[in-house]
Structures are given as C-alpha cells and as structure tokens.
Amino acid sequence: MNSTDIQLDIEKVETSRIDQVDFSNLQFGKQYADHMMYCDYIDGEWQTPKIVPYGPMEFEPSAKVFHYGQAVFEGMKAFKDDDGQIWLFRPEQNFERINKSSKRMAIPEFPKEHFFASLQALLKLDQDWVKKGQGNSLYIRPFVIATENGVSASESDRYRFMIIGCPAQAYYNKPIKVIFAQDYSRAADGGVGFAKAAGNYGAQFYPTKLAKEKGLDQIIWTDASSHEYLEEAGTMNIFFRIGDKLLTAPTNDRILDGVTRKSIIQLAKDNDVEVIVDKVSVKYIVEAARKGELKEIFGAGTAATVVRVEGFEYDGEYFDLPAIDKPYGTFFKSSLQDIQYNRVEDPHGWTVKAF
Amino acid sequence: MNSTDIQLDIEKVETSRIDQVDFSNLQFGKQYADHMMYCDYIDGEWQTPKIVPYGPMEFEPSAKVFHYGQAVFEGMKAFKDDDGQIWLFRPEQNFERINKSSKRMAIPEFPKEHFFASLQALLKLDQDWVKKGQGNSLYIRPFVIATENGVSASESDRYRFMIIGCPAQAYYNKPIKVIFAQDYSRAADGGVGFAKAAGNYGAQFYPTKLAKEKGLDQIIWTDASSHEYLEEAGTMNIFFRIGDKLLTAPTNDRILDGVTRKSIIQLAKDNDVEVIVDKVSVKYIVEAARKGELKEIFGAGTAATVVRVEGFEYDGEYFDLPAIDKPYGTFFKSSLQDIQYNRVEDPHGWTVKAF
Structure with missing residues (x-):
C-alpha cells in the first residue's frame, strides 16, 4: 500500500499486551492486537480515523445496532514472510465488498483512503502480532455499526467504522x-x-x-x-x-x-x-x-x-x-x-x- | 401483574430527567425514561436482574452482537387511564414471542418471573413517564444481545437482556x-x-x-x-x-x-x-x-x-x-x-x- 496524506489521530499503548499471549495455543477470535481503529460518521461525514489501544467503548442501549442489526463486516488476513515483511492478500477486494455490503444495508460507504491509511498504520504499530510460519496470520476484522441512539426502525444517521485484529492459527484444523x-x-x-x-x-x-x-x-x-x-x-x-x-x-x-x-x-x-x-x-x-x-x-x-x-x-x-x-x-x-x-x-x- | 419473589438489584436515579422532556413534542424513540433493566447470562445462567439509571454501557468492539446480529427485541406499550392506573396490553404475548425469537436465534430463553418482576419494578419507578391522554404511552423495548467477545461465527456464550422505555405519542400521525x-x-x-x-x-x-x-x-x-x-x-x-x-x-x-x-x-x-x-x-x-x-x-x-x-x-x-x-x-x-x-x-x- 502507498502511504497517503490522510490524517490519523494515533494514541499508542503504553505497554504492549503481546507478552501475555501464547501464540502457539491461540483460540480463534479471542485475543486482540494492541491497537484498534475507529472512525465515526457524524453529520453526513466520516470524521478523522482514530487509532487507540484496543478496549471497551461506551454505547447507549438504544444504539440502533443493538435493535436493527444495521451492521456489516469483512475478514482479511495479514501474513509475514520469512524475511519479516507483512503482506495482505487482495485487500482491495475486501474494501470494495464492505462498501457493497454497506450500500445494501443503507450504511454510507467508507472512503478508500481512510481505509488503507488506517490499515497501514495499524499493521505498522501491531507488526509484532503478525507471526511468521505456516498457518499463522493476523486476522483483520473491519466492521461498521449503526450508532444513532433511537429505537425507531429506520436507518441510522451515525455510524462507527472499526478495524480490530486478532492473531490466528489455522481456523479449521480438521476435515x-x-x-x-x-x-x-x-x-x-x-x-x-x-x-x-x-x-x-x-x-x-x-x-x-x-x-x-x-x-x-x-x-x-x-x-x-x-x-x-x-x-x-x-x-x-x-x-x-x-x-x-x-x-x-x-x-x-x-x-x-x-x-x-x-x-x-x-x-x-x-x-x-x-x-x-x-x-x-x-x-x-x-x-x-x-x-x-x-x-x-x-x-x-x-x-x-x-x-x-x-x-x-x-x-x-x-x-x-x-x-x-x-x-x-x-x-x-x-x-x-x-x-x-x-x-x-x-x-x-x-x-x-x-x- | 402479581408481585413475585424474584430478587432485583435496584439503583435509583438521584435526580429524574423528566423535567427536561417536552411531552407535547416527542420524537419517537429519542427520549428514555430514567431507569433501565439489564440482566446478564453468564456461565449458562441468567443472573440477578439489575435496574439502574438509563445510560451508556461499555462493550468490547469484539462483542458478537456487533458482528453477527445475534439479537432480538420486542415492542410493548404501557398506557395510563384517567384515574392514573397504568396498564399493559397483552404483555404475555410479548414475553412469549421474545423467547420464540430468541430460540430461532440460538439465544437462551429468559425466565418469565425475571421478565415480569423487572417490568413491574421499572414501571413503578418510572410511572410519571407514562402520560395520560389519547395517543400517549410509554413504549417499552425489551431486547437481548450477544455479549461474548469473539469474532468467530458461532453463537455467543454470554447475553444481556435489557428493557428500556421511551415516552411516545402516536407513531405514524398521517396516512x-x-x-x-x-x-x-x-x-x-x-x-x-x-x-x-x-x-x-x-x-x-x-x-x-x-x-x-x-x-x-x-x-x-x-x-x-x-x-x-x-x-x-x-x-x-x-x-x-x-x-x-x-x-x-x-x-x-x-x-x-x-x-x-x-x-x-x-x-x-x-x-x-x-x-x-x-x-x-x-x-x-x-x-x-x-x-x-x-x-x-x-x-x-x-x-x-x-x-x-x-x-x-x-x-x-x-x-x-x-x-x-x-x-x-x-x-x-x-x-x-x-x-x-x-x-x-x-x-x-x-x-x-x-x-
């Protein structure tokens, strides 16, 4: 990916949690890399993407995602080669598909530059979470949720686009x-x-x-x-x-x-x-x-x-x-x-x- | 509803927000009554229902509800008669249906006693939010969301059952x-x-x-x-x-x-x-x-x-x-x-x- 001029607000973790993780014994989707990205859609515009330490966030119980399932996601993987270089596999496909999914769910499309700039920054920060070796990867989960507070059944006027990552071994290990x-x-x-x-x-x-x-x-x-x-x-x-x-x-x-x-x-x-x-x-x-x-x-x-x-x-x-x-x-x-x-x-x- | 022996943990608001609400000019689903109920399903059991001040709650971004839409809800109304008595309309139907919905969505059914005891306590606390007069009601939204943290596509092992209420006038006011x-x-x-x-x-x-x-x-x-x-x-x-x-x-x-x-x-x-x-x-x-x-x-x-x-x-x-x-x-x-x-x-x- 090329670097871009997109502004990102980045807040790094003080201490990485990576030493607490047993990478030889991972349960899929249970451990998360140090950082996550979120970007809010407010007043008709996607705001500045923020990269912050992974952790809980506050939501009102009336947030539309809880009631109307107005949410889409993607699944991607980052792989590390023997030289330590990290690679993504056809990431444009995932980017295009999340917007296709969003459109069908009446969610505003996410800007390409925001997506790739955040992904790049996130992977750079959390590069040690991508392990070398057959079957190892960082599973990347971009997703969008409806965050307007309101229990009326219509599309939200606020959304949150997020990217979280979790270290993965093979997903199914048997036939x-x-x-x-x-x-x-x-x-x-x-x-x-x-x-x-x-x-x-x-x-x-x-x-x-x-x-x-x-x-x-x-x-x-x-x-x-x-x-x-x-x-x-x-x-x-x-x-x-x-x-x-x-x-x-x-x-x-x-x-x-x-x-x-x-x-x-x-x-x-x-x-x-x-x-x-x-x-x-x-x-x-x-x-x-x-x-x-x-x-x-x-x-x-x-x-x-x-x-x-x-x-x-x-x-x-x-x-x-x-x-x-x-x-x-x-x-x-x-x-x-x-x-x-x-x-x-x-x-x-x-x-x-x-x- | 009859009172029951179900234990509830109740934390009342210090000051009601009711004076901030213009009841003659309500937007459906935008104002919430002072209290809400939540009850967590952990280790295979529904815990003690809690009634607390309405407000935001913390969720991890990996909570399954955000990714897999494992969530169901109900809609009910409470009405106040001219003597100030509050009535529910066929509440057993809503209780039965939320469990029918839950079953199809692989969510554990909620105990009847928990449901009615919480609803009763909630309505007693927030009785002033139910206004007299044609078209006025308190819209009651019970819902259940999957709260296990984990981005693997399988049913959650944790859930949160909630009830929130919002004062309502007629939902559609024109043909x-x-x-x-x-x-x-x-x-x-x-x-x-x-x-x-x-x-x-x-x-x-x-x-x-x-x-x-x-x-x-x-x-x-x-x-x-x-x-x-x-x-x-x-x-x-x-x-x-x-x-x-x-x-x-x-x-x-x-x-x-x-x-x-x-x-x-x-x-x-x-x-x-x-x-x-x-x-x-x-x-x-x-x-x-x-x-x-x-x-x-x-x-x-x-x-x-x-x-x-x-x-x-x-x-x-x-x-x-x-x-x-x-x-x-x-x-x-x-x-x-x-x-x-x-x-x-x-x-x-x-x-x-x-x-």
Whole structure:
C-alpha cells in the first residue's frame, strides 16, 4: 500500500499486551492486537480515523445496532514472510465488498483512503502480532455499526467504522462433516445474502446448532425456494470435484462473492483444471457420490482458507468422502498459502505489502 | 401483574430527567425514561436482574452482537387511564414471542418471573413517564444481545437482556403510501422472518430508502419466491378490506405473528366483521382496486397501532385509496385504544395492571 496524506489521530499503548499471549495455543477470535481503529460518521461525514489501544467503548442501549442489526463486516488476513515483511492478500477486494455490503444495508460507504491509511498504520504499530510460519496470520476484522441512539426502525444517521485484529492459527484444523439444508434457509432472493451483513450470520447459529447435535459441523445452504441447489456454507463458499472437474455455484444475490473462491477459480484455470461455475443440484451431487464420481468437497473462505469436507448428510443418509491422493483442496490451499506467504511468484499481483 | 419473589438489584436515579422532556413534542424513540433493566447470562445462567439509571454501557468492539446480529427485541406499550392506573396490553404475548425469537436465534430463553418482576419494578419507578391522554404511552423495548467477545461465527456464550422505555405519542400521525415489493425481499422460507430478529429490520432500510425517494413511506413485502402474495410491512401486519370483508395473510415462518394483528382479528369477530385469513394475492388486490372493491388497507402494529394506507404503487402504477365513511381502520384503532386506556370493558382480559 502507498502511504497517503490522510490524517490519523494515533494514541499508542503504553505497554504492549503481546507478552501475555501464547501464540502457539491461540483460540480463534479471542485475543486482540494492541491497537484498534475507529472512525465515526457524524453529520453526513466520516470524521478523522482514530487509532487507540484496543478496549471497551461506551454505547447507549438504544444504539440502533443493538435493535436493527444495521451492521456489516469483512475478514482479511495479514501474513509475514520469512524475511519479516507483512503482506495482505487482495485487500482491495475486501474494501470494495464492505462498501457493497454497506450500500445494501443503507450504511454510507467508507472512503478508500481512510481505509488503507488506517490499515497501514495499524499493521505498522501491531507488526509484532503478525507471526511468521505456516498457518499463522493476523486476522483483520473491519466492521461498521449503526450508532444513532433511537429505537425507531429506520436507518441510522451515525455510524462507527472499526478495524480490530486478532492473531490466528489455522481456523479449521480438521476435515468437517456437513449437512445439505432441507428445512432452514440462509437467504432469500432479493435479500441480503450477498452482503456480509451481521444478521446473516446470527440467523445460522440455531440451524447449525441442530446440525452439531447430530455430529455435523456445518450446513451447506440450498436455495430457499426449492432446496434443490447447493449454494454456500455460511462462512465459506463450496467447491465440488466430480472426476477431474471442479464445480461451484455462481454468485447471485443470495451468495457471498468470496475472495478465496475467486482466487481458487483463477488458480484452477492457471493449472488447467476445468472449473464449471453453474448451479449445483443436490440430486446431481448425491448421484455422483453414489456412483463414486464425487471425489472431493471443500470449503473456501478467508478464515478457513480451504477446508476438506469428509462427508455429508442428506435426507437422513450419510455419504462418506474418503481421502484421496493429491486432492485439489490441498493443492489449492498450499498454492494460495505459497502466494500469501510470498514464497512463490505472484503472477496476478494479489499480494500487497502492508507498509 | 402479581408481585413475585424474584430478587432485583435496584439503583435509583438521584435526580429524574423528566423535567427536561417536552411531552407535547416527542420524537419517537429519542427520549428514555430514567431507569433501565439489564440482566446478564453468564456461565449458562441468567443472573440477578439489575435496574439502574438509563445510560451508556461499555462493550468490547469484539462483542458478537456487533458482528453477527445475534439479537432480538420486542415492542410493548404501557398506557395510563384517567384515574392514573397504568396498564399493559397483552404483555404475555410479548414475553412469549421474545423467547420464540430468541430460540430461532440460538439465544437462551429468559425466565418469565425475571421478565415480569423487572417490568413491574421499572414501571413503578418510572410511572410519571407514562402520560395520560389519547395517543400517549410509554413504549417499552425489551431486547437481548450477544455479549461474548469473539469474532468467530458461532453463537455467543454470554447475553444481556435489557428493557428500556421511551415516552411516545402516536407513531405514524398521517396516512401512508406504500409500494408492493417486486424486487427486494424481507425473509426466506426457513429463515428468521417470523422472529423479531434485529437483522430483519436493518435489511429493510435500503429498499425502504428507495421507496421513500419515490415519495412512498413503506414497503408491503411479498413472498420472496414469486412476489405474488402480500405478507407484511416490516413494522406492521397488513389488512385489506374488500367490500365488507377483511383479509389478512396467515402467519408463517416469514411473517411476524403480531399482537395488534391478532387483537384486530378478534375484534372483527366480536363485531361480526368477516375476516379471511388467507394468502393475499397481489393480482387480486390490484383488480379489486381497479374495480373499486378495495375499500381500505391498513397496517397494524404495537408502535403504529393502526395506520391507514392512502394508496399503493405496484408495477409503476399508483392506486389511490380515497378516505371512506366509517373505515374499519379507525373503528379498530379506537376500539383497541378504548381497551388499552381502560375506557371500556375488556371482555378478553387483554389489559393487565402494571403494578
């Protein structure tokens, strides 16, 4: 990223908390880096971004975010290479997507210069929180919340844009079992499924809890109208390998346009793997599983990178997906990580120096 | 309500703010009564409810409510009769519904005794905030938010249940113009539309903003699959009068089971008005409007009570609904208010003394 002329108000911590953190034993999303950024939208304008020590903030109980879920977020990662340089992976994609999400949620878009100047300053201050080594990263969470005090159901006139960071190891460390949704739904046509709107996630917790009670880890959501087409997994997009071909659902107004998803589609093309971006019928996948043609299912997302699905339940039946030799999932995961950790050439210019 | 043995921790304000409020010129949801209740869920248990002066509270930026919209709410009103007695209207309905909403959002249910004991104590303390007179009430907002600090997308292990109150005059003071949704949707089958989940509301702000730019006030949402059936208006259920019959959509997993809606259905029965609870087809309503058979549309909800729709837009065409003599809307509104303000007999036992 280039430095900019954006003014930032910076208040550094007196003493870093980094020594209190056991980086070899991190629980995802539980420890936060020393600093955070916040920037308020007041009287129709985004104010000067402030970088301050991470910590609690005061909100009135009537703040609209508590009542109407007018909130969006993003997930990004910073990686440190063997030389100690910190890299971001396609950060422009996250910046553009948070504004796309904001627009759908009637939240004012955030200025690009504010975003990148703050991110750069934050990563410079908290650079020791980004650890070298495979799987390590600083997970970066930009988010926007409605802060007007008022319990009337209309868009807020005040917002707070924030960035917080937490050191992360691999998000899923083992293959997962999923269930194809038949009753519950994640998003409606004409709804907010394509946005990283806060409410999309909370709405999945109960059906996911029911799935977990059956020994499954995640739900693969289907279209709400017919439950005939597989869409995404709520925190990941989903890929299916049939024979040597890769299949994934097209994005639409119900499905998140994932950065990892589109990077994998590009990597597949680069490596002469045929990718079909088309509706994925449940019936087709179940039949392919029965015939032994379904070789792999894997999820792709920033938090998870790539995670293998070892089996799925559909209509009361469980389908096992035995591990195979040279799975695509592993290949794409290591290809992505090689780029993210600056270990190989980056032909698409995806990685960007943090500062 | 009966007093209970529930322990409450009560800290009273030193000086009431009531003298600073101009009760003849209230903006809905902008002034708050002196006290609020909060009750935390920690280690699998709801703790002792606390009643404290209304004011800001500290939250960590990583609190799950900010990221995943895991939050639900209710809306109720307290009314003061001419003798100064305060009444609640069907409060059990709101209590039951907040737990129904909570369940769908993977939030632990709140104990009935905690709810009613706190509400009673709160209303006793803030009784002067409930003003006599037609249209005046104390709007009561119970809500629950996820307070665990952690940016991983799973249900929280901590929650805060709160009740705040704000003095209110009539919510909508003039008839509204609406548009029948053709592109955007409010809820999916198998989703959370039936719940008062925070994210359901934020998701409507952008389409509503677009409607407002066209000079319309609200959207009447249609089913997400076909947009052929009229469902609800986001903050209100909707009734249509065709000739002398009243028509309203049945509740389902997309539609809120409104307390005002079910009270109006009962009042209609009491007054020999035929009510048809069935799918309301857009085509049927548009044709009825063309033929002059559509006499009224009105919305029904706690905040709005009953609000007249003076016209609707559909498919680029605007349909005017001229005011008629003796509209049902006005009749049901005054019948409801007579009961709410304890001016008439209450045959169904809907009103409950606040303390």
